[in-house]
Amino acid sequence: MLTSQAKTFRSSLLDWYDSHARELPWRSSPSLYKTVVSELMLQQTQVKTVLPYFDRWLKRFPDFQALANASEEDVLKHWEGLGYYSRARNLHKLAKEVAALDSIPTDAKSWQAFPGIGPYASAAVTSITFNTPAAVVDGNVVRILSRLTADASDYKNSSDAAKAYQALANDLLNPKRPGDHNQAMMELGATVCHKQKPLCMLCPVTSLCEARAKGIEETLPRLAKAKYEEKTVDRAWIQNGDKFLLRKIPETASRMKGLHEIPSLEQCGLKLPKSAKPALTRKRSITKYRITERIHALSPSKLPPELSEDLLWATQSDLDNLPLSGPHRRWLEELLKT
Numbered sequence: 001m002l003t004s005q006a007k008t009f010r011s012s013l014l015d016w017y018d019s020h021a022r023e024l025p026w027r028s029s030p031s032l033y034k035t036v037v038s039e040l041m042l043q044q045t046q047v048k049t050v051l052p053y054f055d056r057w058l059k060r061f062p063d064f065q066a067l068a069n070a071s072e073e074d075v076l077k078h079w080e081g082l083g084y085y086s087r088a089r090n091l092h093k094l095a096k097e098v099a100a101l102d103s104i105p106t107d108a109k110s111w112q113a114f115p116g117i118g119p120y121a122s123a124a125v126t127s128i129t130f131n132t133p134a135a136v137v138d139g140n141v142v143r144i145l146s147r148l149t150a151d152a153s154d155y156k157n158s159s160d161a162a163k164a165y166q167a168l169a170n171d172l173l174n175p176k177r178p179g180d181h182n183q184a185m186m187e188l189g190a191t192v193c194h195k196q197k198p199l200c201m202l203c204p205v206t207s208l209c210e211a212r213a214k215g216i217e218e219t220l221p222r223l224a225k226a227k228y229e230e231k232t233v234d235r236a237w238i239q240n241g242d243k244f245l246l247r248k249i250p251e252t253a254s255r256m257k258g259l260h261e262i263p264s265l266e267q268c269g270l271k272l273p274k275s276a277k278p279a280l281t282r283k284r285s286i287t288k289y290r291i292t293e294r295i296h297a298l299s300p301s302k303l304p305p306e307l308s309e310d311l312l313w314a315t316q317s318d319l320d321n322l323p324l325s326g327p328h329r330r331w332l333e334e335l336l337k338t
Helices: 004-020 033-043 047-060 064-069 072-079 086-099 119-130 139-148 158-172 177-189 212-215 316-320 326-337
Strands: 231-241 243-247 281-284 289-298 311-314
Touching: 004 158, 033 047, 033 086, 033 119, 047 072, 072 086, 119 158, 119 177, 119 326, 139 158, 139 177, 139 212, 177 316, 243 326, 281 326, 289 326, 316 326
Parallel strands: 231 289
Antiparallel strands: 231 243, 243 311, 281 289
């Protein structure tokens, strides 16, 4: 892109952002803490989903010190339903590290040393908070830049594309207002430059968009389709009076450790009955897996004499304090109603 075009791009983008930026809680009276929390919450999660969680989080953990002092169980409980719980644990660890510092670094490279902070988050946090000249490149930015340049290259995934576009993003970054420029890029991708049916007539830089000129904007970027594996999990819904059986995922687990779930038959030492008919069947997706969850209502008499240490009996009132993943909480509520 020519230098004159880059200047036009920067000024047109910021003029649009100044007039059209959404009112979001992390932009109101902004702070380092609000920016960090919002960036981690927004990873792989839409703004509309994050909004109520962000509000509740700030009320419970108003700053780094409050979060650092909290228990992991409390942190997970307030993250419950957002998914990708490693983000919550990383945010908790980050708060402890920041709270212990005498001075906080302002450069993007130093921020990548904090838990859960990669190239994108470090650029976002430091540019927005400290005006550090670091360009962000996420899925929204990849989409904008691929269309801006009509780049029909094939990329394995969004991460590979982000690396390829980093140099261009750096060249286009507004050095006077890097934080606003980054937020404007994210805003443009989220509200105008959609994956399907982009609102090109509303785009402030449509005159510079080569893909729009060629009529190929909806075909870009060219990312390989993800491959998914089908998986079936059979779970046991076992009630004994007003109690029901749950499993606490052990600390040694690679995912979801510390959360509670409806145990699988295998975890209960049970086998699938020959005439099994699930009380509840639900489908969901986790990373590369498409999972069919079949929950079977079974008698407590089927359980072995000794239960493993990670299994526990809980009551409905216990659910107010136990952290669960969003799907398991929904399934429990359905099962308890029936």
